[in-house]
Amino acid sequence: AAKIWREKGRTLKYFDRRFDQPQERMLKGLGYAARVFPPIDSSLRLATPDQAKLSTNDAFTFLKEAAPLLEQSGFGILIPSWWNQKSRLQARAKVSAKSSAKNEKGRLNFESLVNFQWELTLGGEKISREEFERLAALKQPLVQVRGQWVVMDPDQVQAALKFFEKPQGELSLVEAMRLGLGVDGETMPAGVELGGVEATGWLADVFARLNDSHQLDHLPAPRQLKATLRPYQLRGFSWLTFLRQFGFGACLADDMGLGKTIQTISLLLHERDTLKVKTPALIVCPTSVVGNWAREFERFAPTIKAHVHRGLERHQGEAFENTAKTHDVVLTSYPLLMRDRETLANMEWGTVVLDEAQNIKNSSAKQAQAARALKANNRIALTGTPVENRLSELWSIMAFLNPGYLGSEESFRKNFARPIERTADAAATESLRRLTTPFMLRRLKTDKTIISDLPDKMEMKVYCPLTKEQATLYQAIVKDALAQVEAAQEESDQMKRRGLVLAMLMKLKQACNHPALFLKDGSALPDRSGKLSRLTEMLVEVCAEGDRALIFTQFAEMGRMLEPHLRETL
Numbered sequence: 001a002a003k004i005w006r007e008k009g010r011t012l013k014y015f016d017r018r019f020d021q022p023q024e025r026m027l028k029g030l031g032y033a034a035r036v037f038p039p040i041d042s043s044l045r046l047a048t049p050d051q052a053k054l055s056t057n058d059a060f061t062f063l064k065e066a067a068p069l070l071e072q073s074g075f076g077i078l079i080p081s082w083w084n085q086k087s088r089l090q091a092r093a094k095v096s097a098k099s100s101a102k103n104e105k106g107r108l109n110f111e112s113l114v115n116f117q118w119e120l121t122l123g124g125e126k127i128s129r130e131e132f133e134r135l136a137a138l139k140q141p142l143v144q145v146r147g148q149w150v151v152m153d154p155d156q157v158q159a160a161l162k163f164f165e166k167p168q169g170e171l172s173l174v175e176a177m178r179l180g181l182g183v184d185g186e187t188m189p190a191g192v193e194l195g196g197v198e199a200t201g202w203l204a205d206v207f208a209r210l211n212d213s214h215q216l217d218h219l220p221a222p223r224q225l226k227a228t229l230r231p232y233q234l235r236g237f238s239w240l241t242f243l244r245q246f247g248f249g250a251c252l253a254d255d256m257g258l259g260k261t262i263q264t265i266s267l268l269l270h271e272r273d274t275l276k277v278k279t280p281a282l283i284v285c286p287t288s289v290v291g292n293w294a295r296e297f298e299r300f301a302p303t304i305k306a307h308v309h310r311g312l313e314r315h316q317g318e319a320f321e322n323t324a325k326t327h328d329v330v331l332t333s334y335p336l337l338m339r340d341r342e343t344l345a346n347m348e349w350g351t352v353v354l355d356e357a358q359n360i361k362n363s364s365a366k367q368a369q370a371a372r373a374l375k376a377n378n379r380i381a382l383t384g385t386p387v388e389n390r391l392s393e394l395w396s397i398m399a400f401l402n403p404g405y406l407g408s409e410e411s412f413r414k415n416f417a418r419p420i421e422r423t424a425d426a427a428a429t430e431s432l433r434r435l436t437t438p439f440m441l442r443r444l445k446t447d448k449t450i451i452s453d454l455p456d457k458m459e460m461k462v463y464c465p466l467t468k469e470q471a472t473l474y475q476a477i478v479k480d481a482l483a484q485v486e487a488a489q490e491e492s493d494q495m496k497r498r499g500l501v502l503a504m505l506m507k508l509k510q511a512c513n514h515p516a517l518f519l520k521d522g523s524a525l526p527d528r529s530g531k532l533s534r535l536t537e538m539l540v541e542v543c544a545e546g547d548r549a550l551i552f553t554q555f556a557e558m559g560r561m562l563e564p565h566l567r568e569t570l
Helices: 002-006 022-036 038-045 056-072 129-137 154-163 173-180 202-211 231-245 260-273 287-300 317-325 334-339 341-345 366-372 392-401 409-423 426-439 468-490 494-513 515-519 530-544 556-569
Strands: 011-014 017-020 089-097 113-122 125-127 142-145 148-151 169-172 193-199 250-252 281-285 306-308 329-333 348-355 375-382
Touching: 002 011, 002 022, 017 022, 022 038, 022 056, 056 142, 089 173, 089 202, 113 129, 113 173, 125 129, 129 154, 169 173, 173 193, 173 202, 193 202, 231 250, 231 260, 250 260, 250 392, 260 281, 260 287, 260 348, 260 375, 281 287, 281 334, 287 306, 287 329, 287 530, 329 334, 334 341, 334 366, 341 366, 366 392, 375 392, 392 409, 392 426, 409 426, 468 494, 468 515, 494 515, 494 530, 515 556, 530 556
Parallel strands: 089 193, 250 375, 281 329, 281 348, 306 329, 348 375
Antiparallel strands: 011 017, 089 113, 113 125, 113 169, 142 148
């Protein structure tokens, strides 16, 4: 500006640019700028306006309000670097572990108390109450603290004065963790920015590992495991073990087919062999996969004694407790979790595992309530789809894993579900991500780090129980066929007997697929076939992940029946 007034020519060369009528152009530009920021207008009364002196209040208004508006209007703006660095008023929490923070078993819970105290900082410098009150008395939005300019937003001054009245001493672990993960909790003073959490002792190690899973120690696979874990499965097993060590619930949300079952079995073996846990574990899963879990234990962990809790003759009350204590693992289904709630909730479980945990996505459903009523030192949720339709499903799973961590369901809806689902609120999304990431391990088959670990092909046999209708039909087919074979035997017709046996096997296959396939009566399909129920459960997860599936059937008619059913169901 001073150069323009010194050189009174009709053109001006400035660096590699040439300006015509520079004085007129500058005056015109300053006139426009003064409309946005009036303090500039006083400089226009000078014969050669080359600067505008501002009070600290004017400077604060310019930096906070006028500069963005001028920039949007096409002006180039240069502002001090300390403004971009946000040298502002912040609160920093210092957290240390109480000697009594862990319970008698050396484990944490979210009600554990830790020591904490607040520090107020201006421009990153710790400031005492007396020093802050002296600065506040100046009633200036910009002040110098130890040689640097910092912002004292008038809106924050009163909040900061109240901040010094905040109680110090003890804080629940759940609030300390929310602050440590960068999410303001109820403890955070209103109107003051969070400047981070400084943790000491073993608590610092916990926070560091929760924030970065790569800092976890990778454990070797349990010696008793009759399988070779792939590298990503070893990481999952180590992660489950780390969270168990501190009493935190874990959601293993790997893609279908990545081996959530084998990672869980590895943890249970580790508990028995290395940690010497004697309390039985409980695994709750869909009815259709209870038998598969039992076979997986026989195959991969034969040293673990598993008891299947189902059937009309299943034990209740004291008899169940005695049976459970003589086994390492109890397997049951979601329907029985609800029906036998009192029996299962009276037990003290070492670990409770919910397989296909999306079954408790409705927090008000009796299944979800029964799951939350279970008493356990360790909780694990296995699901490939932690959120299928609404974020409230995630809250329900986390309420089982770590009760109270995400607050009440209503506060979760207010702070996360509604802002994210209605307006895609970026800040709420990031806060929720930071809160849940430490307790949720999600790996996709498409991840480069995972896909390199996968074998060319994996095969798994899934055994499905017959429904009552299928079992009755199966028995009737066998009885009728055996009577015909016996009659053919009296006729000494060997070829006829073979034909009858082959026909019986075909009919049994049809009955095992679905009663409607055998009866050919065009009747409804839902809730009548164990195989169809399991297929539907698997396909729901496949579709939720955006995967594709190819379904083979020996019977063309079964394919024609499946097509409309799956279209309506999925």
